[in-house]
Every structure is written in structure tokens, then in C-alpha cells.
Amino acid sequence: MARRIPPLNPLRVFEVVARTENLTAASRELHVSQSAVSRQIAVLEKYVGVELFRRERHGVVLTRAGKDYAEEIVPAFEAIAAATGKLTKASAQGSLRVRTYTTFAAKWLIPHLPDFKRRHPDIDVRIFNAVPDVDFDRDAVDLAIQFGDGHWPRSKTDLLFHDEIEPVCSPAYLKREAGRKGPEELLRKRLLVSQYRRSDWDDWLAAHRLQAQAAQAERMSFSSSILTWQAALDGLGVAIGQPALLRAELDAGQLVRPFGKPLKREKAHYLVRPEVQRESRKVMAFRDWLLESVGQDRNHI
Template sequence: MARRDLPPLRALTAFEAAARLGSFRMAAGELGITRSAVSHQIKLLEQRLDVQLFRRDARRAELTTHGQSYFPAVREAFDQIEAQTRALRPANTDKELTIQVYVTVALKWLIPRLHDFERRFPDVKVRLSTSYFDWNFDERNVDVGIILARTKLPGHYYRPLFKSYLVPVCSPKMKLTKPQDLANAKLIDVYTAEEDWHIWLEGAGVTGVKPANRLTVDSYILAQEAAVEGRGAAMTIGPYAAEEIKLGRLVQPFPLRVPHKHNWYFACSTANRNKNKIKRFEDWLVKQVAADPALEAIKE
């Protein structure tokens, strides 16, 4: 029987992660390797296939036509392997809880509180699946999600958690006294939420502000860190800059906070809503939100 003509698994894994996440850097974080290692594995795959899979000059890991054609088959194969792997170990399904959470929410809010959940429910092993995209619930790979719900899909259960507000922040060294000063300042954009500055400026009643230049990053936490370094003014959501403001690393130059178009929700598959591990986490999460004075809980 002829040997299968398959590329190396490491190269396929790097390609699938980079294509799915849209970033070599995020793929490296998920796989626990360096960005250069991801790039190297994809280069090996391209040499094996003799086609180019990504455009190297793109800001993101943008697939070529060949990459777009190859990715669905690779991802489907990985999904099937993962599904069958899970099916072979059903005894563990109620003892592991995989939580999809936006990276900034994880670092700035959830992780410092998780010890309480683990103390209360020591039989549940928690796994975090951090994402740089905050709105798509990935039910094939996680049990529950904390998401900024833009759309509510059928077959899913959504429970409102807290309201989302846009707040500009910057280094104390950056002198901004009125919103119009932003016209002469560098603004830091999150490329998955490029409308944020427009929403805030419109809410502030400011028109005609066209900043001279911008810096674009792929998460709110990177935007905040760039602002700490004095690279420009960043937009943040909710209380995620609270610690930096408390420490004096950042300031909120304007008192106005503008409601975002979307709010934060707990999400899971409707079919799994009443599973013991999911119900316990949902109840615990809602209590944590209610106890945080920095959050404005949404009442059902």
C-alpha cells in the first residue's frame, strides 16, 4: 500500500493556527512556540507544496488564494481529529471546563478571580482559551465564553453580564486637555475594533478630528501598553485600565465614557446550558460581576 503523501504535522499545525487566528504571533502564543518558529514551519509547508500560502507584506497573516483553498480542508481534518479524540474520553467531560475569553478580559479581570472558583469547585479543572477576537463563540472547542456579543446565534444561550463603555487613556506625560487636542495626537487603534474612536468622538460631540497618524495593534491590552510607553492615546473598554490608572501609569484625560454598541455576555450552547459544570460557572461568574463596583451589571 502506498505511503500517504502528507506534509509534516508541525507545519500543518502552524498553518492551521495562523490561518484560523489571522496572526503568526497569536498562533505562536497558542502553540507555545516563537513567532519565528511559526514562520519557519509555514515556510517549510510552502516549500513542500511549492505554493505561497500567506502574503508576507500584510499587517495580518493574510491568506493567498492558494492558502484560502487549502485552509478549509486542513481545519476540517483537525476538527474531526479533535472531535473523535474528545469522544474517546467521555469520562472527563464534566471535570474539565474550557472557557473562551478575550485576552484583555482574562488578564485584567478573570484570572485574578479564578482562584475563588477553583477553591469552591476543586473537582473542576479550568482551561482558558484566550482569543484576540472577542465576539465569536467557538462552541466546537470550548464549553463557555465571555464575549462581546455582536450577534446572537440560534442554538446558543446568552446571559448578559455587564455594560461596555469606551474610555480614552494615555500616559501622564501626554498633555490632552480637550477632545479636539486629539487632532494633533497619535491614536492607537485595535484593528478588530477600528470603529471605537469614531464612536467615542461622535458621543463626545466632536467632529472634524482627523488625527495626523495612528498606530494599530491587535488587542486592547497591547494598546494600553503602547499608551503607557507614550506611543499615543488608546481606547479601552470598561475597567481594564483601572489598575494602570491607579498606579499612575495611565490617566483618563477626559471624564466622558461612551457606551459601546455591544455588551458583554456569558455564552454557551443551549443544549449544554444545564450541565453541572457550566451552571456552576455561570452562577459564580454572575456573582463576581455583581460584586465588582467597577462594572455596571446588566439586569435581565
């Protein structure tokens, strides 16, 4: 048998009037007129078929039935308010939980985090690493930084930067392996490949019509981009780099871009947050800072 529950808006009005025992105070709390309060009470009385208030000269007074009803209804609304407060407090307070993948965390986010902490020393940031797409219902995080096309179910996104790739190597490797022959000589040597981005080399070569030059090159694979770039730093070969994540190494001259021919692709890095979410101060502070910092880096590259 279905439960018989009155319309919730009139019930909420009844709870406030019963608690305050004053139409004026109730109308202020509910941000409506006294006449609107009276109409809602009338709707509830019609639904339950019982008079809940007596209209007297100086206001309203609960009837005996109204008092009995209020003894059950007022605590129920207090429990609802407490549960809601607990839920919203959990999302608004505590640590800011950010999920991303290891390469972005190590090469961009962590080097930039000291600036965020200087601006917001009271916000504790916790970084969680994972490759699969975030599911905010399953994963206990507030935000995620993901790589993709910008379309994830039940999520809002902010574009950070597009996926731009090009070969990188150490200056010593370039001098030793290419010499005066030019950078294309590197394509005949050793190409360093990241397992998670196996198509990068082929995409870049095809975009610049250099497949033939690299047809016989040795390919050495690594389990992550970080390891691949470390191999390039150590002179093992030439790797496909993402300049946005290698800014420190490029600025310091530890890595060079021998071809100077970047390839900009469709996918990009995005900040992802739940579509339905209370925009807490910690979330908005991080989002504003991240977009500002990425914009500054984009202008630098």
C-alpha cells in the same frame, strides 16, 4: 426496507419487567402504577402479535417467546444506558473548558481566576483563545465569553457588561502633551488604534462632536487592544480604553481618563452556553461566580 421497531415506551416497560420479573418493582423503577405497566405490555404484545408474559396468581412470568425476546432486548437497553452514561459523564466531569478572546482573558478573566480557584479548588479551568464566534458542535468547550449583540444560534446567554469606551493615557503623557491647554489638546497628538476595534475612535469622537479636533492627528495602529493599551501605559499616545477591562490600571493610577466622557454602545460581553446542555455542577459554579464577580466590578467602576 424500513426496519420494524416497536413503540419505544412499551419496549422500555417490557425490558424493566423482564429484568425484574416483578410488576411492583417495575412500577417503582418506572415511577408509574402497576396498571400503567400492564397497559404498556398489552400494547407491545398487540404490536408483535405474541404473548410475552403469562398472568399468574402471584404475578407475571415470561413465556418462552418472551424469554427469547428479553435475551435480545435487555442487553440492548444496557448498551444504551452505558452509552448515555459515557456521554453525560464526559460533559459533567473533567476540566471546565472556557473559550474567549485574548484581551478579555488577559485583562479580566485570568486576574479574577484565583478567586474562583479558592472557592472551587476541585474544578480545573482551561482557557482557550479565539476570535470567531463559538460553535459548540464544532468546538470542544463548555462555555464561551463573547462580544456581540447577545444573539447566537442554539445558545443561551447571560449579559456580563456593556461595551463602554473612552480615551485613556498615562498621567505623564497627559501632563506632557496637554499641560494647561486641557484634554482636547491630546486629540491633536497621537491616537493609538487597535486593529480589531478600528471604529472606536471615530465612534467616540462623533458621539462627543470632536471630529474636527482630531482631524489632523497621527494614528498608530496595533494588532490587539492589549498592545494598544501597553503603548498608552508607556506614554506613546492616547488610546480608547474599556474601563471594565482596565480596572487595575485605572485604580493604580497607571492610566487616567482625561475626558471623563464614556460612550456606552449597543454591543456587550456575554457568557454563552449551549441551549441544550446538562447543567453540570462545574458549569453552574462558574456561571454563578462569573455573574457575581462582574456585578461587583460593575458597582466599583
